[in-house]
Amino acid sequence: MVSMREIFPGVWRDGGRLMTRNLVPGSRSYSEQLVNAGGKEYRVWDPNHSKPAAAIANGLKNFPLKPGMTVLYLGIASGQTASHFSDIVGGRGLIYGVEISQRTFRELNPVAEKRGNMIPILANARKPEDYPWVEQSDVVFQDVATDDQSEILIRNCKRFLKPDGFAMLSLKSRSIDVTKAPDAIYRREEKKLSGHFDVVEKVRLDPYEKDHMLFVLKPA
Numbered sequence: 001m002v003s004m005r006e007i008f009p010g011v012w013r014d015g016g017r018l019m020t021r022n023l024v025p026g027s028r029s030y031s032e033q034l035v036n037a038g039g040k041e042y043r044v045w046d047p048n049h050s051k052p053a054a055a056i057a058n059g060l061k062n063f064p065l066k067p068g069m070t071v072l073y074l075g076i077a078s079g080q081t082a083s084h085f086s087d088i089v090g091g092r093g094l095i096y097g098v099e100i101s102q103r104t105f106r107e108l109n110p111v112a113e114k115r116g117n118m119i120p121i122l123a124n125a126r127k128p129e130d131y132p133w134v135e136q137s138d139v140v141f142q143d144v145a146t147d148d149q150s151e152i153l154i155r156n157c158k159r160f161l162k163p164d165g166f167a168m169l170s171l172k173s174r175s176i177d178v179t180k181a182p183d184a185i186y187r188r189e190e191k192k193l194s195g196h197f198d199v200v201e202k203v204r205l206d207p208y209e210k211d212h213m214l215f216v217l218k219p220a
Contacts, residue, residue, distance in 0.1 A: 008065070011063065022034065022043050028043070050081040051205055054205040064138075067090045070089075071096070072140045074140065076120070086118055090117070100122075126148070140157050149172070150193055153193075161219060173185035198220050
């Protein structure tokens with residue numbers, strides 16, 4: 001007997017496992033485990049392969065996604081984490097996913113087609129002017145491993161984030177400067193972000209993702 005507890009809207013915990021309710025029952029988006037409970041199907045959300053799940057596993061208290069929201073996902077890759085966001089926002093929500101790699105974009109397309117609430121965008125997240133038709137978003141989530149991660153987030157949020165929305169940044173310190181300690185990078189980037197956002201929460205992602213920190217932010 002599976003004992004499910006909803007810890008955030010659309011996110012459940014069963015013992016040590018995180019799950020989202022499958023928007024497309026009977027279908028996997030990658031190799032995730034499917035679990036049936038109470039006549040509903042859930043997908044296991046592995047913190048070893050998803051940075052938001054790692055943050056939740058490490059005690060994140062503020063997870064802003066909710067059913068019906070519009071999300072701009074920068075660095076959506078093949079859609080593994082985004083497929084769980086798709087479960088959470090549901091059929092009334094929408095995810096715009098920006099990806100720069102053509103090869104990865106080809107892997108993303110079938111996931112998006114199957115789910116119906118994901119719009120893939122082949123573009124460079126450094127240039128939000130290349131996708132001006134994206135709607136104002138409740139959440140802007142970013143997972144882009146470059147040395148200008150904070151600047152990319154700021155640029156996109158200025159254009160697309162609603163005034164009462166949230167930004168989430170998965171910051172990879174080693175992509176910014178491998179010669180400096182991660183803590184020094186976190187402090188420097190937080191100072192940049194604080195010029196544009198209030199920091200709601202920050203959570204280290206070790207041991208799931210080494211030298212990463214997830215920031216939850218609101219426009220200042």
